[in-house]
Amino acid sequence: MSAALTLGDLSPQALDAALRGPGLRLRTGPWVFAIRSRLPQLLTALPALYGRHPLADDNTFADFHVEVIRATGLRRYIRPQIYFGIGGESPFSPLPADQGVPILEWGMNWCITGHAHHLLVLHAAVLERNGRALILPAPSGSGKSTLCAALLLRGWRLLSDELALIDPATGQLLPFPRAVSLKNASIEVIQAFGGDQLQFASVVRDTVKGTVGHFAPPPDAVERGDERAGPGWIVFPKYVAGSAASLSPMTRGQAMIGLIENAFNYNLLHRTGFQTMANLVQASTCRRFQYSRLDEAVQLFDELSCLPPGAA
């Protein structure tokens, strides 16, 4: 893997040729995306976000053929729009033309949530320490992404900031290292928290979710992109303004229900879904968490990571 060509190795001309031609074959986690686009903004954003990611050669299977394309006709001139396309179809509505990075990121997530049904897929951020996974499941607005960004800036390895991927055969979590996304006020909060080591490669205002920023995953997240993690901790975060950071116990049954509410394909997987999730909850330490200050939060997670695996 380490010898593989990375996106950052490509000259701007080679990157442009791949994006315009047969597709940029980007490997992230277990998948290869063949990406095509003629958008100039992606020529600068992709190396900034995915520069360290390996590229798959022409003889390797690519899982998804995706494209970001400009709407044609009058739309080319008046408030131009872009589409995310897969096989000539667009799974969701077009967006304004400056939203190339968000639409590509959302589209890649859509590929996984819509098709990766050999895995149990949850809406959650996942980080790793000592071979064990910290799963932060939570709906949008809970402060999950901010917390995830803070933890990965303090030494936790990022597996994914958006999707927990659990292999039913082994119960392990698969890394899917991608651009890390933050919204609105979180962008400045994390910029202040991360200091000089953090550069947002793309910030887009006025999306359907407000202002959306993306920064590159840390180098170790990409370099260890095929290193899986066993179950460790399941923590349901909640941002409560002005609160002191605190972890509180929850039963495994409550954790299971919480995970089901954040699952994409639990029902689809039937018995396998139940078994996989039950095993995951059984092997994990489950907690609720509320916080407002990131330093306190990071400290509590350091302490939590010292508990023996699966402690009740």
Added chain:
Amino acid sequence: MTPDPRLPPHTDWAAWALAHLQDLPALTGRQWELIVVQARQADVLARLAAWLQQAGQLDAVPQAPRAHLLGALNVAAAQHAEVWQEARYIDAALQHLGVPVALLKGSAYVVSGSAAALGRLFSDTDILIPKDSLSPVERGLMMAGWLGTNHDSYDQHYYRQWMHEIPPMGHLSRGTTIDVHHNILPLTVRRPPDAALLLASARALPGFACLHSLTPTDQVLHSMAHLFHNDDLSHGLRDVSDLDMLLRAQLADQGAACWPGLLSRAQALHVEMPLAYGLWACQALLGTPVPDEVITQARAQAGIGRVHWAAMCWLWRRVLRTAHSQARLGGQGLAGFALYVRAHWLRMPPLLLARHLSIKAWKRLTAPKPAAVPGQGPA
């Protein structure tokens, strides 16, 4: 010929895979790429997966494409479980009426254990009931939680007066959809079939009180009638694959005796035209062993002249294929439009059609646009 990324586009690799199931275990990962990408779009990936599983060959597939096949198998398994459950609910809701209720197409294939159940994906349940039982059936379904989903008075009127089905009904708590048919083709076609013939020979499904399935011959003819009158051909290749599976099963059961049976039953049901194109499509697109003389007979029986036939086959070849940008043939857009117009032409006399299309166009122009947001978070 095997999938090769260096070959020019315009090959429908999903159709190739369906016609070359025996060759699938030998393919490399890179050869699978075009098949997975296109078969997913054509809704036949689960069928390829189910065939490989049945043949004990799933492990021969390289790991990366195999993950997609396993995912597709999980989707099919979930849908099949849901179909069985819906069938039980429908049976319970309608058994007091004492009329036969026939499951149609995908759900019938699954519940009757037909060959075409293999890896079949679908979205709703279709049933066929006697026309004079429409009101009690609708009432029975409503009592069990299904409600009409279409509240547009023009659409309601249109369906009830001219179509062979009522607008789809959705279940209040399960979110499933049922399409209630009282015929297999719109009442406005020139010679509508007699649906009573289908129900009279339908077979009771073991374990159910009122659910039936059509005979294997009628299943073939219904699927063909549906496909070759339809204005929405987005599942065209999958439907041809169903027909391929059904015909191969009949051939295995009855041998060559199945062909005269299909020809004569098509006459009785007034579906000679769909039978002719259906047999041609299976042979031409998926290599189904339909003898040439049977296709010639079917064409003659449908009264289709040579020039007309050649033109129509040119059109069908362009539309009954994977709707993937890399699988497009020249003239595909034109063919799609021509067959859309044809479907409406077959469906209704021209004046009624003109009236219907102008009302629909006006409604589309004046309707508010629904907002759509890229999916994030579980549905």
